[in-house]
Amino acid sequence: MNTTHLHAFILxxxxxxxxxxxxxxxxxxxxxxxxxxxxLIAQAVARLQGLVPEANIAVITSADLVPATREALPxxxxxxxVGEPIGRDTTAAVALACGLTRRRDPxxxxxxxxxxxxxxxxxxxxxxxxxxxDAVSREPAIATVGIAPTFPATGYGYxxxxxxxxxxxxxxxxxxRFVEKPDLETAKRYLETGAFVWNAxxxxxxxxxxxxAFRAHAPAWLPLIKRPDDAPALYPTLPKLSIDYAVMEKSxxxxxxxxxxxxDDVGSLPALARQFPADAQGNVAIAPAYALDATGNIVAxxxxxxxxxxxxxxxLIVIHTAKATLxxxxxxxxxxxxxxxxxxPDLR
Amino acid sequence: MNTTHLHAFILxxxxxxxxxxxxxxxxxxxxxxxxxxxxLIAQAVARLQGLVPEANIAVITSADLVPATREALPxxxxxxxVGEPIGRDTTAAVALACGLTRRRDPxxxxxxxxxxxxxxxxxxxxxxxxxxxDAVSREPAIATVGIAPTFPATGYGYxxxxxxxxxxxxxxxxxxRFVEKPDLETAKRYLETGAFVWNAxxxxxxxxxxxxAFRAHAPAWLPLIKRPDDAPALYPTLPKLSIDYAVMEKSxxxxxxxxxxxxDDVGSLPALARQFPADAQGNVAIAPAYALDATGNIVAxxxxxxxxxxxxxxxLIVIHTAKATLxxxxxxxxxxxxxxxxxxPDLR
Numbered sequence: 001m002n003t004t005h006l007h008a009f010i011l012x013x014x015x016x017x018x019x020x021x022x023x024x025x026x027x028x029x030x031x032x033x034x035x036x037x038x039x040l041i042a043q044a045v046a047r048l049q050g051l052v053p054e055a056n057i058a059v060i061t062s063a064d065l066v067p068a069t070r071e072a073l074p075x076x077x078x079x080x081x082v083g084e085p086i087g088r089d090t091t092a093a094v095a096l097a098c099g100l101t102r103r104r105d106p107x108x109x110x111x112x113x114x115x116x117x118x119x120x121x122x123x124x125x126x127x128x129x130x131x132x133x134d135a136v137s138r139e140p141a142i143a144t145v146g147i148a149p150t151f152p153a154t155g156y157g158y159x160x161x162x163x164x165x166x167x168x169x170x171x172x173x174x175x176x177r178f179v180e181k182p183d184l185e186t187a188k189r190y191l192e193t194g195a196f197v198w199n200a201x202x203x204x205x206x207x208x209x210x211x212x213a214f215r216a217h218a219p220a221w222l223p224l225i226k227r228p229d230d231a232p233a234l235y236p237t238l239p240k241l242s243i244d245y246a247v248m249e250k251s252x253x254x255x256x257x258x259x260x261x262x263x264d265d266v267g268s269l270p271a272l273a274r275q276f277p278a279d280a281q282g283n284v285a286i287a288p289a290y291a292l293d294a295t296g297n298i299v300a301x302x303x304x305x306x307x308x309x310x311x312x313x314x315x316l317i318v319i320h321t322a323k324a325t326l327x328x329x330x331x332x333x334x335x336x337x338x339x340x341x342x343x344x345p346d347l348r
Numbered sequence: 349m350n351t352t353h354l355h356a357f358i359l360x361x362x363x364x365x366x367x368x369x370x371x372x373x374x375x376x377x378x379x380x381x382x383x384x385x386x387x388l389i390a391q392a393v394a395r396l397q398g399l400v401p402e403a404n405i406a407v408i409t410s411a412d413l414v415p416a417t418r419e420a421l422p423x424x425x426x427x428x429x430v431g432e433p434i435g436r437d438t439t440a441a442v443a444l445a446c447g448l449t450r451r452r453d454p455x456x457x458x459x460x461x462x463x464x465x466x467x468x469x470x471x472x473x474x475x476x477x478x479x480x481x482d483a484v485s486r487e488p489a490i491a492t493v494g495i496a497p498t499f500p501a502t503g504y505g506y507x508x509x510x511x512x513x514x515x516x517x518x519x520x521x522x523x524x525r526f527v528e529k530p531d532l533e534t535a536k537r538y539l540e541t542g543a544f545v546w547n548a549x550x551x552x553x554x555x556x557x558x559x560x561a562f563r564a565h566a567p568a569w570l571p572l573i574k575r576p577d578d579a580p581a582l583y584p585t586l587p588k589l590s591i592d593y594a595v596m597e598k599s600x601x602x603x604x605x606x607x608x609x610x611x612d613d614v615g616s617l618p619a620l621a622r623q624f625p626a627d628a629q630g631n632v633a634i635a636p637a638y639a640l641d642a643t644g645n646i647v648a649x650x651x652x653x654x655x656x657x658x659x660x661x662x663x664l665i666v667i668h669t670a671k672a673t674l675x676x677x678x679x680x681x682x683x684x685x686x687x688x689x690x691x692x693p694d695l696r
Contacts, residue, residue: 290691290695292680292690306672307673311674311676311684318673323654325655325657325673326657327675328658339659342640
């Protein structure tokens with residue numbers, strides 16, 4: 001297909017409390033350079049190269065993060081960094097993206113991508129996006145990219161795949177249903193059937209098709225689609241709702257492109273261990289570290305060259321930034337958000 | 349007595365590996381400002397005020413630490429900071445102190461004091477030293493100050509007290525014997541008898557009396573006593589031996605002044621908890637710290653204003669300096685020296 005009709009909207013709305021102190025309120029996860037030296041948001045843009053023209057790549061983020069985002073993405077037109085006045089979850093962001101696409105290119109195909117995930121195999125990622133874009137440019141469907149699960153994750157929603165779509169060589173299937181985060185037993189069952197994929201929050205659609213979906217299932221957002229410039233006034237009137245609830249779970253024209261490209265959202269600090277090598281004692285050092293009688297620990301640092309010495313400790317996460325050090329038990333990482341809530345504002 | 353005949357020698361020869369990273373090879377424990385904001389060595393000098401004239405206070409330290417020690421003690425005459433060419437334990441240091449005292453004031457009384465310990469009750473400390481100095485100026489004895497034990501410590505040598513010395517109002521006793529670091533059962537027995545005190549490495553003597561003791565028990569050190577200026581040449585010829593072994597355990601003219609003045613050598617990092625208040629969860633924060641589901645931890649920092657956040661961890665020691673962070677299990681602190689040995693030289 002003609003890629004000049006492809007438009008990408010990278011959603012960077014989260015505050016990443018589960019990633020503190022690598023992620024802070026003023027400098028959320030998409031700015032971390034821990035993975036490969038460049039901010040995640042810059043990597044999210046870079047991996048679209050050759051697929052989506054830079055002029056067609058936009059970022060939807062919090063209004064207060066627009067300056068930092070423009071700074072991190074000097075190659076994008078500044079007006080492509082769009083600020084949301086307040087967070088209203090993904091439904092508002094998708095409606096805004098729909099409105100912006102519709103105004104610029106009514107027959108254009110838009111893709112919605114989260115800013116944070118790491119992608120191990122970028123060519124494979126691009127191929128899946130191209131296949132999905134191709135499909136939604138041919139038929140009035142909404143496509144999602146589903147991640148082939150590698151373990152019975154309880155932290156993601158799942159998509160059950162249905163009948164294959166007759167496009168030889170593509171991984172496209174009809175969507176049977178969206179399901180919410182399962183418990184471990186259910187997740188194991190999903191994994192065994194082979195029919196379920198992780199919902200990674202990646203969606204592709206033609207503007208007119210998405211507008212019709214909103215008209216049918218979520219009409220409250222139509223004013224935002226029609227007048228995206230009025231976002232500052234409209235956002236506060238909108239409910240906070242995910243696009244899965246508002247539109248996807250109610251739609252019957254969904255297709256899913258099954259992807260297997262080393263996707264990892266590194267959704268919590270213990271997940272860092274998936275992205276970096278461990279030593280013989282299971283310690284993962286993403287910063288200078290020395291250990292004696294220490295096993296299964298993760299040490300990371302951003303913006304500081306200080307060394308960390310571990311003595312007789314196990315299964316800890318030690319993270320340094322210029323302002324703070326976190327020392328957490330891996331097993332307590334799910335409570336990180338509660339700890340961050342107790343911190344003074346300048347540390348959060 | 350006339351205090352102009354009192355001479356103090358503060359021994360600052362250790363490298364404090366059990367206190368890393370607050371203590372490093374280039375900046376050992378005596379320079380830490382964690383306790384009260386001034387270096388321990390400066391506190392050791394300051395607490396002699398009114399007892400020993402500043403002109404009579406000397407520090408015996410490693411030659412490489414002489415400049416830093418002079419900088420930390422601007423009020424002392426620079427020549428009173430004496431460098432040892434190599435470490436030869438306390439026997440060489442006492443012999444050197446004896447030689448320096450003898451040359452300057454043959455009838456003078458010298459006191460040997462370690463640089464590191466904290467003293468909670470300084471007036472009481474001065475009174476004990478004055479009593480002991482008084483005793484050794486009257487009779488040809490060597491005095492030691494014994495610390496009234498507060499728990500069955502296995503990390504110190506003990507002194508068994510004998511008959512009281514007939515000086516009303518003073519805590520002086522004859523010494524029955526010196527005993528080495530006991531096991532826990534023995535230490536408990538010592539504590540029960542009430543007759544044992546900790547050997548804190550504090551000794552007082554007249555120069556002529558100490559010289560006689562060396563002549564009787566440790567003649568190899570006599571050349572150093574007679575020619576203290578030849579220390580650079582003599583030190584390498586001397587064995588490495590503690591004054592307890594070389595002289596004290598063999599002498600029969602020993603008296604002990606029992607002291608109860610809040611002595612604490614803070615001999616290891618877990619001992620920090622004795623010097624600072626704990627919160628309701630038993631966490632001791634000697635630096636900005638925030639905790640959730642964390643108990644019994646110690647957080648300290650020197651030279652950095654960074655915050656530490658603890659999540660779901662117990663009985664850890666977390667120490668920050670400008671160069672390094674230590675995260676250690678309290679129970680592993682006795683292995684700190686082995687960890688430090690594995691560090692690159694610039695971190696030790």
